[in-house]
Amino acid sequence: MSDKETLLSMGFDAARVEWALRATKNAGLQPAMDHILAHNDESVPTAEELAEEHGEEANIPDVGEAKSIKCSECGKTFRSQATASFHAEKSGHTDFEESTEEIKPLTAEEKAAKLTHLKDLLAAKRAAQFKEDEKASRANEALRRKAGQDQGRIKEEMEAKELERDAARKRADKIADQKARAAVKAQIESDKRERAAKAAAEKAAREGRPPPGPTAADAPPKPSAMAAGKSSEAPQTRLQIRLHVGGAPLIKTFPSTSTLVDVAEFVSSENLAYSVDTVKFSMTFPRKVFGPNDMHKSLKDNGLTPSAVLMANV
Known part of the structure; x- marks a missing residue:
């Protein structure tokens, strides 16, 4: 609703509303209302006076002797063309006629009551707008805080996951390095045995003796011994590890699929005197x-399941 429509809906005379709006140069509802209140006891200037005051040409409608305008459709009368046009816009009525009926001007009490009502409406409008602004401000602040909390939580989760990935990569690299070194050492030991066996065979050939057979250390374990070692298919193996350097034995339960390399890592983590690369186990x-x-080999394949006592040597 425009400022003019709002003032007309309060019952103010259209000429006084036009005067207020033109005098305040359509600066808004509040300036127009202030003008009406300030000049309430003054007579409204004529169209010629208003035009002369603002340097405009007068535009005076020729209404003859008519003192009001009447709506032929509903019978209501209006003081001016402006109020009749406002009624037409709101009601959709289009049939109007001039009337000699004179509309009595508002009394001082009626004007004061309408002004009070207008002030109350404006105050209520300001209060409602203030509540809406306050509500919107609270909602925006809640959204801002939630967005900040979400960003902080996401950042923490990403950092935690990155730390987990780094730790997993380091563990995998360490295990891979240990396995590679163990494989190299095993290959060196195998090459040593092969060279020793070759040298012994060559020496026996030079001396005219048959080549020596495999020693007990080189012979594969007997089936009976392996069968005795695999006395259980338990999924877990409980080990008691006695330390050569002294101290209380270490006791831990491993998955039966774990290897002695895993046991060596456990021992080295519990006692710094031991190294994963050099620790040796015996029974x-x-x-x-x-x-x-x-x-x-797994603990099960080494015949340590379901439990065993190991000696750990440096």
Whole structure:
């Protein structure tokens, strides 16, 4: 609703509304209302006076002796063409006629009551707008805080995941490096045995003796011994590890699929005197020393399941 329509809906005379709007140069509802209140007891200038005041040509409608305008459709009368046009816009009525009926001007009490009503409406409008602005401000602040919290949480989660990935990469690199070094050492030991066997065979050939057979250390384990070692298919293996350097034995339960390399890593993490690369394991019963090839076998394949006692040597 425009400022003019709002003032007309309050019952103010259209000429006084036009005067206020022209005098304030359509600066808004509040300046127009202030003008009406300030000049309430003054007579409204004529069209010629208004035009002369603003340097315009007068535009006076020729209404003859008519004192009002009447709507033929609903019978309402209006003081001016402006109020009749406002009624036409709101009601959709199009049939109007001039009337000699004179509309009595508002009394001082009626004007004061309408002015009070207008002030109340403006105050209520300002209060409603203030509440809407305050509500919107609170909603915007809540959205801003939530966005900041979400960004902080996402950043923390990303940092935590990156740390987890770094730790996993380091563990994988460490295990791969240990396995590679163990494989190289196993290959060196195998090459040593092959060279020793070749040298022994060449020496026997020079001396006219048959080549020596494989030693007990080189012979594969007997089926009966392996069968005795694999006395259980338990998914877990409990190990008691006695340290050669002294101290209380280490006790831990491993998955039966773990290797002696995993056990070596555990021992080195518990006692700094041991290194993953140099620690060696043995058993007293049955008597057995685990070689480099055994380090990559599972605990079950090494006959340690479901439980065993190991000696850890530096």
